[in-house]
Amino acid sequence: MPYFPHTSKEIKEMLDFLGIKSIEELFEDIPKSIREKARKNFKLPEALSEIEIYKKIEEISNKNTGKDYISFLGGGAYYHYIPPVVKHIISYPTFYTSYTPYQAEISQGFLQAMFEYQSLICELTGMEVANSSLYEAGSGIAEASLMAHRINGRKEILISKGVHPEYREVLKTYINGMKLNYKEISLDEKGETDLNILKESLSNETSCLIIQSPNFFGVIETKLKEISELLHQNNSLFICSVYPISLGILKPPGEYKADIVVGEGQCLGSPLNFGGPYLGIFATKREFIRQIPGRLVGETKDLEGKRGYVLTLQTREQHIKRSRATSNICTNEALTALATTVYLSLLGKKGLRKVAELCYDRAHYAKKRLLESINTLELTYPSYFFNEFVIKLNKPVKTVYQALKDKKILAGIPLEKFFPERDKELLLAFTEMNTKEEIDYLVKSMKEALE
Amino acid sequence: MKEIPLLSEISEEGRETISLPNDIEFSPYKELPKELLRENLPLPQISEVEIVRHFTNLSLRNFGVDLGFYPLGSCTMKYNPKINEDLANLPGFTKLHPYTPEDLSQGALQIIYELEKLLCNITGMDRFTFQPSAGAHGELTGLLIIKAYLKDKGENRNTVLVPDSAHGTNPASAAMAGFKTLEIPSDERGLVDPNILKNYVNEDTAVLMLTNPNTLGLFEKDIEKIADIIHQKGALLYYDGANLNGIMGYARPGDMGFDVIHLNLHKTFSTPHGGGGPGAGPVGVKSFLTPYLPKPVVDFNGEKYYLNFNIPKSIGRVRSFYGNFSVILKAYIYIRLMGEEGLKKTTEMAVLNANYLKEKLKAIFYLPYPTLCKHEFVLSCKKQKEKGVKTIDIAKRILDFGIHAPTIYFPLIVEEALMIEPTETETKYTLDNFVSILEEINKEIEENIEIIKTAPHNTPIKRLDETLAAKNLKVKWE
Ligand SMILES: Cc1ncc(COP(=O)(O)O)c(C=O)c1O
Numbered sequence: 015m016p017y018f019p020h021t022s023k024e025i026k027e028m029l030d031f032l033g034i035k036s037i038e039e040l041f042e043d044i045p046k047s048i049r050e051k052a053r054k055n056f057k058l059p060e061a062l063s064e065i066e067i068y069k070k071i072e073e074i075s076n077k078n079t080g081k082d083y084i085s086f087l088g089g090g091a092y093y094h095y096i097p098p099v100v101k102h103i104i105s106y107p108t109f110y111t112s113y114t115p116y117q118a119e120i121s122q123g124f125l126q127a128m129f130e131y132q133s134l135i136c137e138l139t140g141m142e143v144a145n146s147s148l149y150e151a152g153s154g155i156a157e158a159s160l161m162a163h164r165i166n167g168r169k170e171i172l173i174s175k176g177v178h179p180e181y182r183e184v185l186k187t188y189i190n191g192m193k194l195n196y197k198e199i200s201l202d203e204k205g206e207t208d209l210n211i212l213k214e215s216l217s218n219e220t221s222c223l224i225i226q227s228p229n230f231f232g233v234i235e236t237k238l239k240e241i242s243e244l245l246h247q248n249n250s251l252f253i254c255s256v257y258p259i260s261l262g263i264l265k266p267p268g269e270y271k272a273d274i275v276v277g278e279g280q281c282l283g284s285p286l287n288f289g290g291p292y293l294g295i296f297a298t299k300r301e302f303i304r305q306i307p308g309r310l311v312g313e314t315k316d317l318e319g320k321r322g323y324v325l326t327l328q329t330r331e332q333h334i335k336r337s338r339a340t341s342n343i344c345t346n347e348a349l350t351a352l353a354t355t356v357y358l359s360l361l362g363k364k365g366l367r368k369v370a371e372l373c374y375d376r377a378h379y380a381k382k383r384l385l386e387s388i389n390t391l392e393l394t395y396p397s398y399f400f401n402e403f404v405i406k407l408n409k410p411v412k413t414v415y416q417a418l419k420d421k422k423i424l425a426g427i428p429l430e431k432f433f434p435e436r437d438k439e440l441l442l443a444f445t446e447m448n449t450k451e452e453i454d455y456l457v458k459s460m461k462e463a464l465e
Numbered sequence: 466m467k468e469i470p471l472l473s474e475i476s477e478e479g480r481e482t483i484s485l486p487n488d489i490e491f492s493p494y495k496e497l498p499k500e501l502l503r504e505n506l507p508l509p510q511i512s513e514v515e516i517v518r519h520f521t522n523l524s525l526r527n528f529g530v531d532l533g534f535y536p537l538g539s540c541t542m543k544y545n546p547k548i549n550e551d552l553a554n555l556p557g558f559t560k561l562h563p564y565t566p567e568d569l570s571q572g573a574l575q576i577i578y579e580l581e582k583l584l585c586n587i588t589g590m591d592r593f594t595f596q597p598s599a600g601a602h603g604e605l606t607g608l609l610i611i612k613a614y615l616k617d618k619g620e621n622r623n624t625v626l627v628p629d630s631a632h633g634t635n636p637a638s639a640a641m642a643g644f645k646t647l648e649i650p651s652d653e654r655g656l657v658d659p660n661i662l663k664n665y666v667n668e669d670t671a672v673l674m675l676t677n678p679n680t681l682g683l684f685e686k687d688i689e690k691i692a693d694i695i696h697q698k699g700a701l702l703y704y705d706g707a708n709l710n711g712i713m714g715y716a717r718p719g720d721m722g723f724d725v726i727h728l729n730l731h732k733t734f735s736t737p738h739g740g741g742g743p744g745a746g747p748v749g750v751k752s753f754l755t756p757y758l759p760k761p762v763v764d765f766n767g768e769k770y771y772l773n774f775n776i777p778k779s780i781g782r783v784r785s786f787y788g789n790f791s792v793i794l795k796a797y798i799y800i801r802l803m804g805e806e807g808l809k810k811t812t813e814m815a816v817l818n819a820n821y822l823k824e825k826l827k828a829i830f831y832l833p834y835p836t837l838c839k840h841e842f843v844l845s846c847k848k849q850k851e852k853g854v855k856t857i858d859i860a861k862r863i864l865d866f867g868i869h870a871p872t873i874y875f876p877l878i879v880e881e882a883l884m885i886e887p888t889e890t891e892t893k894y895t896l897d898n899f900v901s902i903l904e905e906i907n908k909e910i911e912e913n914i915e916i917i918k919t920a921p922h923n924t925p926i927k928r929l930d931e932t933l934a935a936k937n938l939k940v941k942w943e
Contacts, residue, residue: 015803015806015807015810016546016802017543017544017546017735017811017889017890018810018811018814018889018890019890019891019892020814020817020892020893024892024893025817027893028817028818028821028893029817031821031824031825032820032821032824037813037816037817040813040816040817040820040837041715041816042837043683043684043686043836043837043839044684044686044712044715044716045686045688045689047689048688048689048716048717048720048721049715049716051589051717051720052712052714052715052716052717052720055586055589055717055720056586056587056713056714056717056805056809057586057805058583058586058587058800058804058805058808059801059804059805060804060805060806061801061802061803061804061805061806061807062801062802062804064548064802067548067552067798067801067802068548068552070801071552071555071794071798072552072555072557074557074572074575074576075552075555075556075557075558075572076557076572077557077571077572077575078557078558078561078565078569078570078571078572078573079569080561080562080565080566080569080570081556081557081560081561083565083569085562085565087562087564087565089564090785091562091563091564091786093560093562095485097483097513099513099516099517101554102517103517103520103521103524104739105550106520106521106524107529107530107531107532108524108525108527108528108529108531108532109524109527109529109739109740110529110545110550110737110739110740111529111530111531111532111545111737111738112527112528112529112530112738112739112740113535113537113540113542113738113740113741113869114738114740114741115527115740115741116537116872117528117860117861117864117869117870118926118929118931119861119864119921119924119925119926119927119928119929120526120527120528120864120869120921120924121526121527121528121740122469122523122526122527122925122926123522123523123524123525123526123527124523124527124740124741126469126471126523126526127520127523129471129940129941129942130471130472130473130942132940132941133471133472133473133941133942134472134508134509136941137506137507137508138506138508142941143940143941144940144941146741147742149598149599149602149784150598150784150785150786151785152782152784152785153598153602153783153784160641178785180782180785180786181785183781183782184781184782184783184784184785186781187609187759187780187781187782187783188605188641188783190609190643190780190781191605191608191609191612191641191642191643192641192643193643234497234501236498236501239500261503261506262506263493263494263497263502263503264501264502264503265500265501265502265503266503269503278785285559285560286559286560286561286562286563287558287559287561287790287791288558288561288562288563288565288570288573288786288787288790288791289563289785289786289787289788289790290598290743290784290786290787290788290789290790290791290792291598291742291743291789291790291791291792292785292786292789303938303940309741310940311940312934312935312937312938312939312940313934313937313939313940314929314930314931314933314934314937315929315930315933316926316927316928316929316930317919317927317928317930318927320468320926320927321468322926322929323929324929324931324934326931326934326935326938326940327935327938329935331633332601332633332634332636332637333632333633333634333875334633335633335637336633336636336637336646337636337637337639337640337646338640339633339637339640341637341641342601342602342604342605342634342637342638342640342641343599343601343602344599344600344601344633344634345598345599345600345601345729345731345738345741345742345743345744345746346599346741346742346743347598347742347743348739348740348741348742348743349737349739349740349741349742349743350739350742350743352739352740356516356520358508359472359508359509359511359516359519360482360483360511360513360516361482361483361508362476362480362482362483362508362509362510362511363506363507363508363509363510364481364482364510365482365483365485366506366508367506368483368485369485370493371489371492371493372485372486372489374491374493375489375490375491375492375493378491378496379490379491398496398497398498398501419566419569424562424565424566424569427564431564446485446486450488
């Protein structure tokens with residue numbers, strides 16, 4: 015076994031030192047009945063050698079044939095280009111084999127990188143403070159709502175139906191524990207959060223509203239400024255969920271005076287990985303800094319006056335405040351946040367804007383070509399979008415989807431997956447990875463499948 | 466040593482960065498109303514070589530398991546096998562979108578399905594969910610499952626019992642799940658005494674959260690009696706299985722009477738900690754609780770693996786998609802590499818290493834619970850404190866010797882606690898060396914106490930002022 019360094023001679027020496035004869039004796043504090051049961055029931059396959067496991071896992075990975083398809087899947091997880099530098103850096107052993115930087119003097123590398131991560135997230139979102147990561151966007155939205163409740167003590171959480179359905183489910187689960195009320199605000203015919211319904215729903219019990227833009231259906235919310243004002247007049251908090259790449263061209267939530275910004279950071283330098291690890295981005299206003307969930311890195315000085323970094327405001331956290339902590343989160347997504355730090359610094363100002371433009375461009379090219387070529391196609395929402403939009407077919411998606419699959423195309427996400435009655439709609443996403451040829455092929459194949 | 470400049474300090478306006486395709490046809494600026502667009506994107510502009518040097522230099526100022534001994538208690542800093550990393554980087558996994566149709570993602574589903582079976586066997590539980598992204602996330606999930614179950618039975622129990630030695634996430638998770646927590650004092654053995662426990666359990670008790678071996682590294686010997694007391698009162702038993710390294714093959718939470726458990730794959734099952742994450746905190750339940758698991762779970766119909774959303778009483782989701790898949794995959798690879806014998810040996814060597822170190826170090830430090838330990842143990846620096854150095858000083862001085870310090874000031878019930886977990890992947894030589902380092906530091910208390918109080922000295926930066934950080938609260942570049 016490769017990971018046990020002990021020789022039998024050493025084991026014997028150690029046992030002798032302990033004054034015992036066998037390893038078994040080290041387990042005599044476990045009641046016999048329990049040990050007996052374990053002996054009977056602990057039955058695992060025999061160890062595989064590295065060669066065997068390599069072959070086995072390679073074989074299993076090859077069953078994930080989806081990787082070879084031309085993909086227009088989005089819905090919160092996107093296939094973006096990751097410059098090779100990112101993986102090289104997060105593979106440095108002193109980064110990825112380190113624990114949470116509790117001993118700051120030998121963890122300056124990670125601490126400084128997290129300070130830089132927090133800074134970059136603030137720049138991207140236009141906010142004043144960012145924590146050093148949460149698990150992913152869904153639980154991030156839930157944490158943001160709990161924070162809003164801590165701040166204003168109100169019990170009703172409003173959420174737009176434009177927010178990713180899975181994030182909404184996560185929010186429901188979380189606030190169920192805290193006995194907060196949950197209310198969804200429908201979309202109007204343009205696919206934006208319905209302002210009239212929102213106005214009617216606001217009350218002195220409204221703690222916050224969560225809006226996602228671009229929303230799950232790809233629609234860019236155009237009235238965020240107005241919504242923000244409405245909420246603030248009502249002393250409620252405004253929580254914005256963002257697709258960080260879109261902030262390469264779109265106005266950042268800080269400029270709409272959002273109170274909390276959350277987002278899925280997978281698109282900023284992390285692979286799809288069948289859904290995880292991803293990255294929960296969390297940023298807010300300075301005035302709320304003591305209410306933030308999760309870790310925060312701050313700048314300080316050492317004994318000689320040199321600049322350095324430590325985990326700060328730890329009195330918010332579970333290891334000190336226990337049941338009165340701002341959140342239970344301990345392990346977060348530090349390495350993913352590091353990937354994002356590297357990604358954002360590599361792309362920089364021009365690069366991120368360019369990626370955003372490419373996504374926008376590809377999606378709008380696709381829309382134009384699809385609508386020009388297939389006259390039975392419609393857009394569900396005639397609105398502004400970034401890189402994703404919903405098309406409505408003149409027949410159920412199922413057969414068409416299969417026909418495209420036969421041509422090695424994954425034609426987006428059938429909305430039926432989330433909304434059983436919407437069986438004729440597809441959510442299509444485009445990134446800088448989708449070439450014009452791929453899009454033309456999609457259009458051609460879709461046309462054939464619909465005829 | 467010189468400071469490493471911040472990214473913002475090496476950025477230069479106008480510097481070219483990444484190369485991207487140049488075939489844009491539509492310009493977004495022409496189509497979207499101006500008020501939707503951002504004017505200014507204040508990100509840095511740095512060349513690739515500078516970025517690589519920046520992060521490479523930062524990495525040289527960070528400590529990891531690959532660099533040296535990392536006896537951080539309750540964290541299980543074992544070696545992270547390289548093969549896990551290589552295999553998890555196969556494009557069949559990294560390029561797989563979570564909404565890929567099931568027939569095209571059979572491999573990923575198979576991994577989840579098979580890992581569930583393995584974990585059921587290792588722990589004696591009936592089903593697992595893999596959505597939780599870390600231990601604390603698992604705790605919240607487990608408690609919400611219990612809450613849903615109790616509610617379904619028409620019971621309104623509001624109290625979660627937590628021993629005073631418990632990890633901080635336990636009471637914090639209880640609060641997030643909307644419970645009240647009540648702390649149970651440990652007895653002089655460092656254990657939960659059934660006779661004391663009895664006084665705390667009543668009709669309002671929803672669950673007792675227990676870590677076993679507990680955070681002192683001690684096995685709760687009375688676990689069967691404890692389970693009886695809890696179950697007789699209609700409450701449930703939750704297992705904080707963050708650290709399973711002390712019992713695999715020797716005890717299974719399911720056999721001890723636990724109803725819900727979470728595991729930290731990023732501890733026991735060798736997936737790297739990544740500087741604080743990502744992890745994975747799968748939650749296992751006994752069959753009577755499976756109706757409440759988050760959805761979906763992965764099932765197999767004899768021909769193909771599929772996502773099963775048909776869980777009518779499910780608590781819902783606790784995160785998007787299916788969990789930290791690549792962490793799950795690494796844990797799977799590890800378990801298959803180890804096999805039954807290997808996992809058992811993991812426990813044996815981890816416990817041997819811990820007891821060996823404990824018996825060696827008790828000559829230097831006060832050992833509050835002088836009994837057999839499991840994968841870790843807790844010492845107290847109270848003798849040293851009397852001589853004028855605190856635990857934190859000793860921890861900082863340890864850094865000067867090129868190793869990581871143990872966990873300090875936890876668990877809270879031990880004065881000046883020093884919590885040590887060597888793990889199974891360390892040699893006797895490393896342990897002996899650690900003992901000599903601590904002996905030397907202990908000698909310095911008599912001979913040169915200042916060197917400890919002002920430690921560390923050999924690190925790129927000297928002791929950092931945490932109070933100043935909290936006072937200034939500079940949390941981004943300005
Ligand atoms: C005993 C115990 N419980 C719970 C946790 C929390 O796990 P995580 O950090 O993965 O949330 C830890 C990890 O620090 C632990 O040691």
